[in-house]
Amino acid sequence: MGLPLRDSRKHTYSEYLTWPEDVRYELIGGEAFLMAPAPSVDHQRLVGDIFRQIADALDGHRCEVFVAPFDVRLPEADEADDAIDTVVQPDLTVVCDPGKIDRRGCRGAPDWVIEVLSPATAAHDQTVKLSAYERAGVPECWVVHPTDRTVTVYRLTDGAYGRPDISELAGTLPCRSVGIVTIDWDRMPHRGETDADH
Secondary structure, X not given: OOOOEOOOOOOOHHHHOOOOOOOOEEEEOOEEEEOOOOOOHHHHXXXXXXXXXXXXXXXXXXXXXXXXXXXXXOOOOOOOHHHOOOEEOOOEEEEOOHHHEEOOEEEOOOOEEEEEOOOOOHHHHHHHHHHHHXXXXXXXXXXXXXXXXXXXXXXXXXXXXXOOEEEEOOOEEEOOOOOOOEEEHHHOOOOOOOHHHO
């Protein structure tokens, strides 16, 4: 089941900025999707474990890693910010072009995004949101499945995500689009934990 819509209208980033901050939305193709409540502790631990490895690897480099909530504006062309109709908040975002970063977040396709699935967002993340990343030209998208203990890696080839690579949360996995980063799943004390494990 997908995430609920705010309403049936089409919206832009200028409207998005006026909405109350106590309720979070993502804007995809003008549709405002109500974001799920705060993720579980286990989800946050896994995001934190991945973030720590990426941040350590990027230390001293120009690429930066950001953790949600962090707005990523995905224009279709060169439209003004106010007219952009897609604004997403990946769990983790890596940007290597400092020119894309401003006080509001990132404008343009990041080099790498990671989504850690939770039951409330899994369908949305793997369909609507993944398509938005593909349209915007995000070179690499990882979808981490904590319950299945797998990661699905989508890489852009000729403007589209081809057949994804699927592997277990074990051993190491390099990021091709940000070549200085390799994730070591075995180093993570919390990798793949779920509430059912406790």
